[in-house]
Amino acid sequence: MTRVITYGTFDLFHEGHRRLLERAKALGDHLIVGVTTDNYDDSRGKLNVAQSLMERIRNVVDSGLADEVIIEEYEGQKVQDIQQHDVDIFAIGSDWLGKFDYLNDYCRVVYLDRTKGVSSTQLRNESAGVLRIGIAGAGRIAARFVAEARFVSGVNVEAVYSRTYERTREFARRLELEWANEHYDDLLGHVDAVYVATPHDTHYDYTKRAIQAGLHVLCEKPMTLSKAQTSELFELAAARGVVLLEAVKTAFSPGFQRMVAVARSGSIGQVRSVDATFTKLVTQGRELTDADGGSISELATYPLLAAVKLLGLGYTDLRTVSLRPAGSPVEVFSRIDLTYPHAVASARTGLGVKAEGDLVVAGTAGYIYVPAPWWLTEYFEARFEDSRRSKKYYYKFDGDGLRYELAEFASMIRRDTRESFKLRPAESIAMADMIERARASATVIS
Template sequence: MKRVITYGTFDLFHEGHRRLLERARNLGEYLIVGVTTEGYDDSRGKLNVRESLIKRIEHVKESGLADEIIIEEYEGQKINDIQKHSIDIFAIGSDWKGKFDYLNEYCTVVYLERTKGISSSQIRAASNGVIRMGVVGYGRIANRFVPEARFVSGVNIEGVFGPSVSKMENFIKHHQLSFADKDFNSFLHKVDAIYIASPHLSHYEYTMKALEQQKHVLCEKPMVLRRHEAEKLFSVAKQNGCLLLEGIKTAYAPGFNRMIALAKSGAIGDIKSIEATFTKLAEENSRELKRDSAGGSISELASYPLLAVVKLLGEKYIEFDQFSYIDSITGIDLFNKINIRYKDAIATVKVALGVKSEGDLVISGTKGYVYVPAPWWKTEYFETRFENPTNNRKYYQAFAGEGLRYELSEFVSLVQRDLLSTYKLSESDSIWIADVIEKLREGKCRKLI
């Protein structure tokens, strides 16, 4: 008798889950299904799981497809399960292709192709509101986003929109999506929400059209580059009862939020200074260095340190000055040092695409300081340091994958709860960031060096 095993969270059990179990069962005569625990899901960065372990086991049992159900509790358990249960075939969805090749030492590994032809309405109706999501764009960030979405329960990435048919076809083939559409209105009709990862200057138009069609929008940073555009988009979102969320992943990361809360708690006294640096060396001829694509270190990177500034010191600054290194040929800002002065504090922000520096964050207070090493925008470790080093403390918090799952998880959770805002990145936060970026890009305080 050929024995087959497969694993999954099986949250909000839907037709896609059923089809996967059916195909796994057809590979042999006896099917064992492993259902992940909440603890294991947390450890591997699976977010927004809505149903309890007992409920998810019940769904698998009710399908009538499992001969035996086991619980997956820890990393590495699959090897032990395969040997313990004398498994012949390990089956898993093809979106994990290559991830479990190491199990070929113990049994045959089969990657099951994504089932085509399952309608979005089937999935949505069967799963208590799984969000059908489409992706605008097929570049570097979009290619990171789709795999990250596997770790967020309650959402299904359906298809992609963009101007290039060939690039879209490659994208849906690589990520096993259901459709590609070159017509934006047609694209919108097939989804409940969209994720925008297209070039900066297209964000406003795509976001506005989606909101007018009452679609929820998660838009990558910078959402827009002008204050009035941000204000208009949020206004339309409210009028249409839609969620509009800016995708600054750091804002939703658990480590960053823990660090901000500690810094503002008074543990280091009154905050008097923030020094936040984010630099990278952009590749020659990349979009980041093109003027007609709104490239430059401010538009590409400033959202992150400005997020830290507004969260720690608020919106009411007095003035700022700006020192920049501008490429004489392209006119692109390759380095910026910005001092933002508040009544009782000052924030220094450094961003660069052509100058490399230590990417750390230092929050100085009257009692001590918080130190977050590079890359601080992926906060998973930070320290509080004091005059007496015996009072120093170290803090650890996991940062899973690329971090895009955190912004998507927050987005999905808000939609599911019919909420249109979050304290992690509020409307006023996004508008403030857009306002400062606009002023910095205009260079009214810029001194060329």
């Protein structure tokens, strides 16, 4: 008897799950299915699981494909399960290709091709909770988004569009998406929501067209480079009754949210200063050549997010100094200084200048220090004059972090809410205003 084992969350069970189990079962005579616990899902960065463990087990049992169901509770359990159940074949979806090669020491490992050709209507009908997502853009961040989406329950990335059809087809083939769309309007007809991951100057058009088509939109930062356009998009989304969210991953990560909560709780007194830096060295690419390039448009959203979340929207003055070397079409380093009635903030960005990427939040009773890279907040300290009062905080930041923004986006759609406290429309509009003013009024040095 050939014994096969596979694992999964099996939340909101749909046709894709069924076909995966069918392929695994066809490999042998006895199929064992491991269903992950809530705690294990959380530890491995799986977000937005909607059903309880018992409901998910029932999903698998009701499929009639499992000869035996077990519970997966911890990392490393697969090795023990394979030996304990005398397993011959370990089967898993091809999106995990290479991840489980170490199990070849215990049994044969088979990566099953992603289920292609599954009808979008069929997926939606099998489980009304599955959100069909299309991607505008076929660059690096779009590829990372597809990889991160597998950690968010109840979503399925199905389609892609980019301005170069050959690139679109190669992206869809490589990442096993159902649709490679030659035209953007075709993409809009295949999905429930769009993730916009194109160059900055196209965000407004793609987002507006998707909203007008009645689709939800998760748009990469910056949503636009103007207050007027960003405001218009949020107003249009509200009028059409769809979710619009700016994809600033830091805003949705557990560590950053907790840091803001600690700072705003009064534990360090009244916040008087926020200093945030984000720089990286770039030698080529659109960031250094496009009219909408430069360190402000590329990176300022992150440090401005820290200022907005910690000090609010009521700044009274904004001043910027930018470094633009001779012959460079864009600024490569900038400092944006914000003045509030009782506080100040400084946002430093750089594409050609490297600095320590930390965040310091100064208060009247102490301060918070977040080490580089602060925008991927995993750790921070609350420090005080009396060092015995200082406290260290540790949090997970899984993968590239895109799963956090996608999980919030999907949750908003499921809960039928238009606003998230993690990043409100007014905050996105304020950041667009700050970026627009900083770019327009900067004192330029060379």
